[in-house]
Amino acid sequence: MPLILGLDPGLGTTGWGVIMADGNRLSHVANGHIRTETKMPLATRLLALDIALTDLMLEHRPDGAAVEEVFVNSNPQSTLKLGQARGVVLLGAARAGVEVGEYTPAVIKKAVVGVGNASKDQVHAMIQRLLPGVKIAGADAADALAVAITHAHHMATARRIPRA
Template sequence: MILLGLDPGLGTTGWGIIAADGNRLSHIANGQIKTDTKWSLATRLLALDAALTDLILEYQPTGAGVEEVFVNSNPQSTLKLGQARGVVLLGAARAGVDVGEYAARLVKKSVVGVGNASKDQVHAMVARLLPSAKIAGADAADALAVAITHAHHLASARRIPTR
């Protein structure tokens, strides 16, 4: 199964693609989608959508994990993050990709073992879990962590019998 992890942001959206075969995970690709702050909001959102569409067409993921919005002290930043997240959710849904949404604390707990892990700890653990990965930055590491979390949740769901 090919899974896409996304760490949405208007300035930088991290992305990571992994293959999950049972409990075995392997790195396929990762990177960052950047938008220019000089562009209008609409142009930046369009660029994010176009880049995400290209990723989905290239890698054909069967599932995607997206980090949920966290509220920070700057309402404008939170709003922009929410708009970028909306584009990401729409792009995945439009392509028919099933999406799981995960709080940042859950992602950190799933990958590092504690919900208050630092970005450096997340990056280090992702590098350990996906040793062949050349990680393209903190946002890409976070996206790979989201993909790993999604893989774990999907694997758990398959093991739980339904009635």
């Protein structure tokens, strides 16, 4: 059964969630968040994120990882910081030898709720249903669990489709 690490990257807070996937059966393993101190220099914050992610990879040893793709918001500075944090997350997974799936917010919502324009509340409610008894560490961790669930569904579908 593959262990999947979902990541919702952010410079201030990166959410993470680990699930076990057995076909369409999912079970919660762990979730949480990595926070960086806003008063630290950017390079130091990115290093702190990298170190925490490395520790997370060593602790859980995931078979696969998934990351939410960057969305562009109205503040270019925020988008740039998000992209830098996402780069650290992708690098950390690659360094650990873990293959990474990348999914847009609409694809994640569709995989978890069934519609690409679902609200965050709907996504979080479905996570509670898909992972019964889960205690979610916060909104970023919930988003990361949704990314992991999306990756599990995509992996299960890819296994069912015969390769040419």
